[in-house]
Amino acid sequence: MEHIDFPSPKFPTWHHIFTIVLLLCSYNRVSFASNNETDRIALLEFKSGITLDPFGVFSSWNDSIDFCRWSGVTCSRRHHSRVTVLDLNSQKLSGSISPHVGNLSFLRELRLQNNSFDHEIPRQIGRLHRLRFLELSNNSLAGDIPRNISGCTNLIGIGLRNNRLTGQVPRELGTLLKLQHLVLMANNLSGSIPPSIGNLSSLEDLYLTFNSLSGSIPGALGQLTKLATLTLGFNMLSGTLPASLFNLSSLTQFDVSCNQIHGSLPATIGLTLSSLEYFNVASNQFDGSIPFSISNATNLRVLPLEDNNLSGSIPSFERLHNLEWFSIRSNHLGSGGSHDLSFLCSLTNASSLKELNVMENRLGGSLPQCIGNFSITLTALGVSKNVITGEIPRAIGNLVNLEKLYVDGNSLSGTFPLDLKNLQNLTYLNLSNNKLSGVLPSFLHNLSELIYLYLDGNNFQGHIPPHLDKCQRLLSLDLSSNNLSDSGIPVVTSLFFLNLSHNHLTGALPKEIGEMKNLNYMDISGNMLDGDMPSSLGNCAVLVLLRLQDNLFQGSIPQSLSSLRGIKILDLSCNNLSGGIPRFLEAFDLEYANLSFNNFEGSLPTEGVFKNATAAFVIGNEMLCGGIPEFHLPKCISKNSKSKRLVHILILSIAITFGLLGVALLPFLYSCWLKEKRKEPISSPGGGTWQNLPYGILLRATNGFSSTNLIGIGSFGSVYKGILENGTVVAVKVLNVTRHGALKSFMAECEALKHIRHRNLLKILSVCSSIDYCGNEFKALIYKFMVNGSLEEWLHHHQEPTEADGPSKSLSLLRRIKIAIDIASALDYLHNHCHSQIIHCDLKPSNVLLDDEMDGHVGDFGLAKIVLENTPDTNSKISSAGLRGTVGYAAPEYGMGSVVSREGDVYSYGMLLLEMFTGIRPTDESFKENLNLHNFVVEALPARVLEITDPILLQGRKNYACHSRDNAVQECLVMVYGIGIGCSVGVPRERMSITEAGTQLCLIRDKLHAAGLQG
Structure with a gap:
């Protein structure tokens, strides 16, 4: 074989080295250019997915400048102009997130929060191995959380809050060992909390609130030794709290409210969780007592334990100096004993206490004098519906910043506390249903901030305090069921609710009563008022309820009452009224009219409410005639028919005689029948x-x-x-x-x-x-019984206000939002958390009732549909009737034969929400052709948001650009309308879920609180 000699190696010359360097540089330039081009193309693909760019963010995204200078783009010089940050937060962008974002391989931060991105989170994000922060909160993203997000092994923070994400929390998240912040709250996530989350040893914050998570809380979460925030509220979690959680000494915020968790709170909780600042277990099924060690958690600021089954005595809180909000409402605490309220004195050490609520328990004894030593920062004090006795301490007058005082539903005695005159900031005072006596003080008119004054159900005597008209913000006044004997009716022009019934008032109604033009509810029944009904009463044109029964009124019904076209309930029974029943009552949309036991004469109208003998009552008016047969009145006799009158009287007498005989025998016959009937079991x-x-x-x-x-x-x-x-x-x-x-x-x-x-x-x-x-x-x-009636009554009581009308006469902005949250919470429960899904089918303001705290309660399930369990056929529902709701609120697809659905309820909720804040009914006669309340609001936003808002909400705010609080109010109104629009779109599948609607409203509420808005 021939031998081949390889040339011996030689050291490279400078010429060789220079040539190699040139080649390498040329290669790198091509490589870098190629990689840069990949990033540029990925960004352009991202831009192509944008459908709305109101601020023109993408106007700079063109070839005229280097893409590293495009708005929202940051590049790294170290990595040869590769994109490391894409930050387009809060730009009101709409569209989808392009899958090409996964080609930005050097991306470290992706921040797209506070926009309107929809569709799914692209799976290609899992390729971004260098990604540290993924912030997509406050969008409309749907679908599952990508499981391959676990490929982003350097992630420190994940923010997906307030989207429409569904499916389960991926167990693969447990592999992201550098993760410190995981925020998944306010979505539609279901299933259980994966135990793998316990592997995230660096985790500091875990937010899973406002989802539909179920099952028990995994004990593995107790391994998260760095965890400071754990919020799991507003889910469907059950079981007991794992003991391991109470070893997390780093915890500062702990929230499991509004779940179905049971068991008792550990006796050592204040020792093991000594760093707690926020501890919320409200609205669960916890029993047992409040641990005495809780006072050791000296950093506690917020402690809601309300709406559980806690019992026993209440411990001292003397070491909780930082406490701001404490509520144990709706439990079984106390025994009715004399020492039940001794714990209150320990709260005098809380120098920042703002709200204290111990209502609806079994607390007995008397209110201690030490409550006068509470912090002057206290704005709300509630002790209602317990078994408290004794007098209201005079020291309560020390709480000079108190805005709300609830002591109703106890057995308090003594006279009206004179020291309340010091509480000049009071807006809500409720002393009703106690045993208070004596006269009402004249200083009440000096409490000029009062909005709600409830003194009913006591033994107050004497006259109604004069000059109440100086309380120019007063909306509700209830002095009913006392022993007041004044001869004057207070004329407070701001009132929309007035109840003076069941007293001993005398004299005539003042003609000035017509100045109460905003009056919606007036009940002065059960007194001894006399004289004529003043014609000025017709000026109260927005009256919905008028009760004057059981008095001594005389004369005829004034013709001026024809202007009361919105009235629904009219009761004039048991007076001495005379004359004919006016025909204008036929044109009213009355639901109930009682004119019984007066001296009315002539023919009874036959239209309107008088077509329904179950809604109109005229018994005891001997000179009435005619009407529909169901009233059993004699026929009206014409002048040329008098000769037949005697015959009719004779026949009537005979009929009455036999009728009385029949009535006499009826009890005997009925008792025989009833004995047989009662033998049959009556099933419930x-x-x-x-x-x-x-x-x-x-x-x-x-x-x-x-x-x-x-x-x-x-x-x-x-x-x-x-x-x-x-x-x-x-x-x-x-x-x-x-x-x-x-x-x-x-x-x-x-x-x-x-x-x-x-x-x-x-x-x-x-x-x-x-x-x-x-x-x-x-x-x-x-x-x-709901003492504050329906939402309908509160929304539509006022006229179009003018500048001279004074302050707000209706529900405040914050109160409307809170009621809207209550309704959403109820619907979310019916749709998503019941054993069988329930569709309400008739949601509207008249079916939302308000309790004494003005909390909303959804009622009237007469049209409800129940989706049967384990039934794949969506038509398998228990239905009360073929009806599908009320015109204006019923979903449009129902009119085309579609089956009832959660989305149908959401449509009704959206229309109700728009009505709550515009003050306009969906059936308003101004909506013609293709215009409806939904389109009306869409066309107005955002430029004309104040124009379409209920004027009562804007009184006193002439320029919404002057103050930061007013700016927040305007922004929140736009957000509220956005929710209403999102719920009431025409296509069912495009509607916002009720869970998301409630979540967003909670965020709006919190924003208004942060801006300092009260009420």
């Missing part, structure tokens, strides 16, 4: 989940279903106020069983309410399925 509807109250109890509770107790008339029956034998005040919904669909409505409402329990749903207490004393079928539902 809805599976027997409530006690079946006897008919007789309801008869006594409602004073024989007296018209004076009637509080409303609905599609399938009437609602009466009643007081049961144990003193419980109830609302009794009596079904009109002869009405088509009424029985189905009854069964649907029973079925819908049988298994549900939520603080914002109207609480059913019992049912009655029986036979009345005439042998007729009788069915009724008994609910907890």
